[in-house]
Amino acid sequence: MTTAQREQQLIDELRDICQKHHKVVLASSLGVEDMLLTHVIAKEKLPVGIFTLDTGRLPEATHRLLSRVVEQYQLHIKVYFPEAQDVEQLIEQQGTNGFYHSIEARKSCCKVRKVLPLARALKGQQAWLTGLRREQSMTRQQLEKSLWDSDHGLVKYNPLLDWSQEEVWQYVREHHVPYNALHDQGYPSIGCEPCTRAVAEGESERSGRWWWEHPETKECGLHIAQ
Ligand code: SF4
Numbered sequence: 001m002t003t004a005q006r007e008q009q010l011i012d013e014l015r016d017i018c019q020k021h022h023k024v025v026l027a028s029s030l031g032v033e034d035m036l037l038t039h040v041i042a043k044e045k046l047p048v049g050i051f052t053l054d055t056g057r058l059p060e061a062t063h064r065l066l067s068r069v070v071e072q073y074q075l076h077i078k079v080y081f082p083e084a085q086d087v088e089q090l091i092e093q094q095g096t097n098g099f100y101h102s103i104e105a106r107k108s109c110c111k112v113r114k115v116l117p118l119a120r121a122l123k124g125q126q127a128w129l130t131g132l133r134r135e136q137s138m139t140r141q142q143l144e145k146s147l148w149d150s151d152h153g154l155v156k157y158n159p160l161l162d163w164s165q166e167e168v169w170q171y172v173r174e175h176h177v178p179y180n181a182l183h184d185q186g187y188p189s190i191g192c193e194p195c196t197r198a199v200a201e202g203e204s205e206r207s208g209r210w211w212w213e214h215p216e217t218k219e220c221g222l223h224i225a226q
Helices: 003-020 032-043 060-073 084-094 103-122 165-174 181-185
Strands: 024-027 048-053 077-080 127-129 146-149 154-157
Touching: 003 032, 003 127, 003 165, 024 032, 024 103, 032 048, 032 060, 032 165, 048 103, 060 077, 060 181, 077 103, 084 103
Parallel strands: 024 048, 024 127, 048 077, 127 154
Antiparallel strands: 146 154
16 A cells, blocks of 8 residues: 555544544654654644643653644644642652562553543543554554543544554655654654663564563553553
8 A cells, every 4th residue: 555545544534533523632642653643633634632641751852842743733732741749649659760660660650640641631532542553562462443442431543553663654754744853763662761762673663661571561551451
């Protein structure tokens, strides 16, 4: 399939989703897949709200990208932060970088900084979009293109599920879509600064996230129930 055909298929799918639901949001991590979706939503003027989660531990490159995207596309991107008192309590319990000490501590941090803010962001919505792709990791192999998200009470769509990494980058380059500068420094997947690192040639896309854990535990709780 050509990039143009891929794009048309995606536009049709997104239009279909917007016809089925009145309140649709894109949960953007500002990763390259979400930038592709943002570009298409802006270009086609689709009625999709966009939000992102600022965990308080993001790299500066991600903040720079957010600022650029808002300016370039003239979009409103709502930013959700963790509750201050939850973060204070977390730091009291496990220290500033306690997430390195155990999977439980890491999940507690992800819960406060990502999972709870996500729940607030999705409240009252009817459908949410993600940029998840099946080939990103072993935890994403069994995903469906659309599913009922019982945790949040709405439909979840993964419109890029079958796109390859090459197809995403081809589209982004052809359409001059802005992306995080860290992608050019060996980071295929970008999250919080202390939990993300560059990967070597040939390593899996998500191997730079929580690299001290086993592959089957490496989700933050945004996409897999804890
Ligand atoms: S990715 Fe790391 S710093 Fe970010 S919320 Fe999860 S454990 Fe905390």
